[in-house]
Amino acid sequence: MNYQDKMERSLASIRSQGQGVWKIDILSPENVPDLLLDAAQGDTLAAHTLKMLFQAIIDLGKRKPPALCLTCSHVFRNKKCPPAAIVLIIAAVDDPHSSIASPLCHACASQDNLTSRVAQKLKETTIPDLRVLPQPTSAGRA
Numbered sequence: 001m002n003y004q005d006k007m008e009r010s011l012a013s014i015r016s017q018g019q020g021v022w023k024i025d026i027l028s029p030e031n032v033p034d035l036l037l038d039a040a041q042g043d044t045l046a047a048h049t050l051k052m053l054f055q056a057i058i059d060l061g062k063r064k065p066p067a068l069c070l071t072c073s074h075v076f077r078n079k080k081c082p083p084a085a086i087v088l089i090i091a092a093v094d095d096p097h098s099s100i101a102s103p104l105c106h107a108c109a110s111q112d113n114l115t116s117r118v119a120q121k122l123k124e125t126t127i128p129d130l131r132v133l134p135q136p137t138s139a140g141r142a
């Protein structure tokens, strides 16, 4: 199965599992310790996110042709210069089972308004009807 077919299949799976509601995480190495801690404390979504992040890292290294940065034309040819962050798209459910991962280069990952730039690119390329909802706030927070 080529990358485009795999991507289409993952999109369909995420769309049906989340009934059109997606969770988009922009994960950099700094996020991993918190995810590990949450997973160790029984947070299954954190555990699934880590599992999909690690699988994405493995898959990115094998991709032929090499992966492109989500928001620019940088090609990840050099394995010694890995992505600065990975955009992980999963179904917004407690037990997601598939994901789509896109790498971000260091230049793009360090720009302002990263979330809106990523959302705009996903809208142009992958999820035409994407609408960004505000993050729900925890109970008890103003």
Ligand SMILES: [Zn+2]
Binding pocket: 069, 070, 071, 072, 073, 074, 104, 105, 106, 107, 108, 109
């Ligand atoms: Zn880039």
